[in-house]
Amino acid sequence: NAGVTQTPKFQVLKTGQSMTLQCAQDMNHEYMSWYRQDPGMGLRLIHYSVGAGITDQGEVPNGYNVSRSTTEDFPLRLLSAAPSQTSVYFCASSYSLAESYGYTFGSGTRLTVV
Amino acid sequence: TQLLEQSPQFLSIQEGENLTVYCNSSSVFSSLQWYRQEPGEGPVLLVTVVTGGEVKKLKRLTFQFGDARKDSSLHITAAQPGDTGLYLCAGKRTGFQKLVFGTGTRLLVSP
Numbered sequence: 001n002a003g004v005t006q007t008p009k010f011q012v013l014k015t016g017q018s019m020t021l022q023c024a025q026d027m028n029h030e031y032m033s034w035y036r037q038d039p040g041m042g043l044r045l046i047h048y049s050v051g052a053g054i055t056d057q058g059e060v061p062n063g064y065n066v067s068r069s070t071t072e073d074f075p076l077r078l079l080s081a082a083p084s085q086t087s088v089y090f091c092a093s094s095y096s097l098a099e100s101y102g103y104t105f106g107s108g109t110r111l112t113v114v
Numbered sequence: 115t116q117l118l119e120q121s122p123q124f125l126s127i128q129e130g131e132n133l134t135v136y137c138n139s140s141s142v143f144s145s146l147q148w149y150r151q152e153p154g155e156g157p158v159l160l161v162t163v164v165t166g167g168e169v170k171k172l173k174r175l176t177f178q179f180g181d182a183r184k185d186s187s188l189h190i191t192a193a194q195p196g197d198t199g200l201y202l203c204a205g206k207r208t209g210f211q212k213l214v215f216g217t218g219t220r221l222l223v224s225p
Contacts, residue, residue, distance in 0.1 A: 004156075035215075042202070043157075043215040050211070058212065090156050097211050099145035099164045103204075105156030 002026050006091050006106035013081040013113045021076040021109050023091030029104070031094040032074040033058070034066065036087040037108075043090065049074055050097065081113045117141060118203055118216035126222045127193055135188045135219045137203030144208045146179055146186045151200040151218075193223045 007022045025032065033048035035058075045058030049068040063085060065077040074093075078085060088110050092103040121136045137146065145164040149157035161170050163179035163186065170177045174197075176189040186205075190197055203216040 033213075040217060042217040043204075045212055045214075048212065092156070097206075099206055100162055102147050102149075102159035102162050103157075103213065105149075105158070107154070107156050 004091055004093055004104050004106035006089075006109050008109060009107070010110050011112070013078070013111065015081060015083060015113060017081050019078050019081065021078075021089055021091075021111075023074045023076065023106060024072050025074075025091075025093040025104070026072065027093065027095070027104065028071060029093035029095050030071065031097055032068065033092050033103075034064070034074070034076045035090045035092060036060065037090060038087050046076065046089075078111075081111075083113045085111065086113045087111060117214045118205055120201075120203055120216040120219050122219060123217070124220050124222075126224070129194055129223055129225050130192050131223075133190050133193060133221070135190075135201055135221075137186045137188075137205075137216050139184050139205065141205075141207055142183050143205035144183070146183075146203060146205045147213070148177055148186070148188055149202040149204060151202060152198075157200075157202055190221075193221075195223050195225055197221060198223050 004025045030051045034046040035043040044060050047066040049055045088108050090108050091106045094103045119138050147162045148160045151157040161177045166183045167181045168179045174191045178187045201219045204213050
């Protein structure tokens with residue numbers, strides 16, 4: 001199994017450009033989420049989904065959109081990139097939200113907005 | 115305000131030494147998880163603890179969940195260079211679906 005696959009690995013955008021970060025999982029996990037990781041701030045939740053067709057906002061949702069049309073895919077869209085969105089983005093999935101289940105993370109997308 | 119505070123932030127030790135990393139909060143958590151992250155990769159789950167006072171061992175790593183379920187610790191015995199990485203604690207609060215992360219402890223084990 002591939003687990004959680006994120007593409008691209010690296011991306012440089014100009015301010016104002018838009019792009020989509022792709023995330024796919026092949027583990028039939030219902031729960032998927034997007035985090036950003038910044039130095040000294042840990043991982044912060046952007047958006048999450050508890051199943052196909054259902055999404056909700058996390059801690060830092062502004063400037064990002066998500067959709068969940070299938071169980072497998074959970075893309076993250078940057079509508080108009082800003083330098084403050086320079087970060088490393090991680091997609092994660094879990095079989096269940098029950099307490100004993102952990103998350104499987106992708107290897108991340110390093111985004112630089114200039 | 116960070117919900118989960120980890121200490122220390124950085125730790126540089128020699129191979130063979132023991133160490134403990136702490137994860138503290140003023141909130142009660144229904145479960146706590148520990149992850150290890152290596153450069154250029156995503157975090158990898160090490161363990162989940164769900165019962166107050168619970169202790170879990172994973173080879174040389176010992177994880178403990180506080181009795182009041184507000185804190186956790188990770189103890190590594192006889193550290194090895196392969197233990198080098200960023201250690202993250204993460205917790206789920208009762209009634210909340212989201213997993214919140216601590217800021218991490220960066221460990222460097224030198225030969």
